[in-house]
Amino acid sequence: MMNFTGGYNYNQYNPYLTPQQRLNQLEAQYPQFTQNPMPQQNTGFKTIPVSNADEANATQADLSGNPIFFFNKAKGEIYLKQLNLQDGSAIFQTFKLTQAPATDENTPQGVNLSEKQYKALNDKLDALYSMLANKEPEPLKKEVRSNVK
Secondary structure, rough: OOOOOOOOOOOOOOOOOOHHHHHHHHHHHHHOOOOOOOOOOOOOEEEOOOOOHHHHOOOOOOOOOOOOEEEEOOOOOEEEEEEEEOOOOOOEEEEOOOOOOOOOOOOOOOOOOOOHHHHHHHHHHHHHHHHOOOOOOOOOOOOOOOOOO
């Protein structure tokens, strides 16, 4: 037996079906289209090696607003190009690697005094304070040091 309906499945009307059952029959005839979720944007950074800042500046900014990083290994510089979504202009920034200043090993980091030197300085300060207060200062003792170790 051949079906002369042209490939379409025509269901006959059945008065004993509930409206929900008829709706289910009709929905079964048509393919169900599921809505695919929006593709997620790649949040990874886009990095491109360049030889100078002009090459990085000539590249078009990403229209989604994601930053593009360019690195110039020879100069130790990193360039950032990004679209300003408020006014449509391109933001171009340069970052440069700098070395921290080296500390000199001969520069003293603090003062180390022995108890004897500390007491001598304290006595001298007490004598200066007493002079400022117009009191009779105690005579200063001269300390003789030897440079021999």
